[in-house]
Amino acid sequence: MKISSKKKLILSIAFSIVINGAIPVLVYNLLLGHFSSFVSLLLATLIPLGDYLYHLVKFRKADAFGLFMLTGFLLSLAAFVLGGNERLILLRESMVTGLLGLIFLGSLFFAKPLIYHFAIRFSASNQGEKKGQFTKNWEIPYFRFVLRVMTAIWGIALLGEAAVKIVLVYELSISSFLAVSQIIFYCFIGVAILFTIIYRRYAKKRLDLIIHN
Incomplete structure (x- = not known):
């Protein structure tokens, strides 16, 4: 019995x-x-790293979330070397998401925002015709506006996730924070993905009208 792509995604998120x-x-x-x-927390962070390395060896490629977790682990090691405490280790992921959020927002000041490069890489990498159309659409002001809005939303979502975690890491116990940390992450990312899907559908209809008029 085949598992639908939606169920696969849900199972993947639950497993993660x-x-x-x-x-x-x-x-x-x-x-x-x-x-x-401190040592107990540092050892506990080896588990996400082990999961990342397993997928890296099995599929011979790094996924974005795996790289995120690896970066977090490296920040944990840096905290240990620099004499950091447990709270600093817990903030490692927030440092990464906060930095990514700043990169997204910072890219708005460049000729092409980060979402443009992501879309080119993942949406049309193996389809020359679609990639050419995507590049051509960049000449349309509304298309550029849409990609900048998406980039801004992702930047805000990532910074928001980091801000919430920074507050909670000093309000909750270590065990409680570890328990809710991934839920917070997926909530913010889920909202950003949902917005992207809905806004993309709306923008595509309007873009089609602009192109055909």
Whole structure:
């Protein structure tokens, strides 16, 4: 029995939450009886890294989320070397998402925003005709406006996710923060994706009218 793409996505997200959220919480609490809170937390972060390396070896390519987790782990190591504390380790992902948010917003000041390059890479990389049409559409002011709006929304969403986590990391216990961290991440990313899908459909209809008039 074939699993629909939507169900595959839901299962993938659920599995990722378990690997990157639930299991690290469990490991952290189990290690607390044997190691300090800092070391226990650092060891718990090895689990997402292991998941990333497994997919890297199996599929021989790095996905965006895997790179995100790897960057977070490297920030954790930096925190350890620099004598950071548990809160700094917990903020590693927020540092990454916050930086990405700033990059998205900063790209608005360049000739072509980040979403344009992402769309070229993932939407039309293997379809020469569509890629050519996409490049041609860039000459249309409304098309440029749409891509800049999408870039701005993603930048705001990533910065918003980082801001919420920065507040919660000092309000919640370490176990509680580990439990809700991935949920917060997927909520913000989910809203950004939902906006992109809905806005893209609306913009496509309007763009078609502009092209054919």
